[in-house]
Amino acid sequence: MIAKPAVKPARPWFSAGPTAKRPGWSLANLPTNLMGRGIRAPEVEARFAYGLELTREVLRPPEDYVLLYTPGSDTGAVEAALWGMLGERPVQVVAYENFGLTWLTDVKDHLGLEPEVLTAPWGELPDLSLVDPKKDVVFPWNGTTSGVRVDHADWIADDREGLTICDATSAAFAMDLPWDKLDVTTFSFQKALGGEAGIGVMVLSPRAVARLDAYRPDRPIPKVLRIADKKGFDRTLAGGVVINTFSVLTIEDWIDALEWARGVGGLPELIRRTEANYSALADWVERTDWVAFLPDRPEIRSTTSVCLKFVDPRVTALDEAGQKAFVKRFKALLEGEGAVYDMEPHRFAPPGLRLWCGCTVETADVVAATPWLEWAFQTAASELAG
Incomplete structure (x- = not known):
């Protein structure tokens, strides 16, 4: 029988979601002065806006890309994109792990579209050269459940007509994402920076915003997924306004993680x-x-x-x-x-x-x-x- 090791990890947390808190994290360090305040209070809205500003500062998308929060973690962010943008043109879904398969189910069974499916066994990537630049494509950058990631973006055409909708929840803040190739990028607080669960982030290119401005899907969209109004993309969301009531403590925890990230480099x-x-x-x-x-x-x-x-x-x-x-x-x-x-x-x-x-x-x-x-x-x- 092998002997037990003498040394244990100081922080033995290796979950893939929620992930480990940042080194030195303490609940006691989070501000609580806004607890119990209304979600539309100016001071609360300012903290949500600051969270988006920090997210942009650390993640470094192009200046003309917009960021917004969504309910429902990365799942809510992806589904807001699927429900609000798909249907204008044919769609492909890259489904090589559990969440890609989940988005396939959404597109096919719940939105009633007929997507082309690019799939592969666990541990492999599909043939991404089959992605059609005239079609919208939905794909995970990093397969959280399969340990597989997209290794380059050469398969995404610079002159594409369709949108690229990228689930980047376990890639953001850990991998160098090619923003010029990504039109909708989503992630959640609780993956790469160990934030608390429940809130997602969308990063939209000008092409994605243009789709929201011009396209009206022929389907009812639930309020928690509604990022467009009668005029098009709801631009108040890009200023930190939230769709429904979010946890103020969760935002403070996110700000804490981002300030740590900025501070370490x-x-x-x-x-x-x-x-x-x-x-x-x-x-x-x-x-x-x-x-x-x-x-x-x-x-x-x-x-x-x-x-x-x-x-x-x-x-x-x-x-x-x-x-x-x-x-x-x-x-x-x-x-x-x-x-x-x-x-x-x-x-x-x-x-x-x-x-x-x-x-x-x-x-x-x-x-x-x-x-x-x-x-x-x-x-x-x-x-x-x-």
Whole structure:
């Protein structure tokens, strides 16, 4: 039996959402002077507007792109785009992991459109050269549930006629997004910067705003997804006005995360931290014989939501139910020791491991986690032998 490691991660949080809070975070540090104030109070609206200004400052989209909040986290942001913009022209959906498949269901079954589907097995990307510049395209930049990311944007035409609608919730603030190729970009507070859940952000190019100004979908749009009025895009939203009542404390937490991000060096440093975390985990995977990356191709591996698969015959010989039971035991061993929390894969993904390596995680904690992963595997595998 392998001995338990002597050192635990100081911050053992590796969930892919909500993700780890930023280093040094404390609830006591968040301002509470606006708690209980009305959502339309000038001071409250000013804080929401400041949150958008900081988001722009750290994320660095082009000046003529507009930012706004949506209810419902990244899900609400994506669905606001789907409901409010699709239908003017044919649409393609890139569905290579759970959330791409979810957007496909929305487009096909709920909006009643007939999308062309580009799909691939778990751990792979579809052939993106098949994306038609005359069509709208919906795609995740980073597959949070599959550990796969889009590795370049050359497949997006500069002279495209359709819109690109990009779910970037586990890519924003961790990867260098090609803004000139993206018309609608969405993310949530609780992924890349460890914010609290419930609020999403949309980043709209001038082309996306023009679509909202000119196109009126022939469908009712729920209020929480309504980002256009009778005149077109509701420009008050770009000033921090919110569609419905949001949590003031959640906004203060978001501002706290953004001010930390700005203070440590902005987007370049956030990307560097993410890549350092990924490299530390990748080094361990490369020298460990019972685990491998779910994506075989290095160039498409996510640096944030790192998904791994078992390759040890003792585990691969099990059926799917047996492998899921093995993951459950693996998780229980780690969490029972307070060593690594929430390392299991998404419930619809293949059995394996998933560890968040975004910028709010410390590289030293990734390094400290790996001996515990080894201990948990060897312990659980020895139990299989009985």
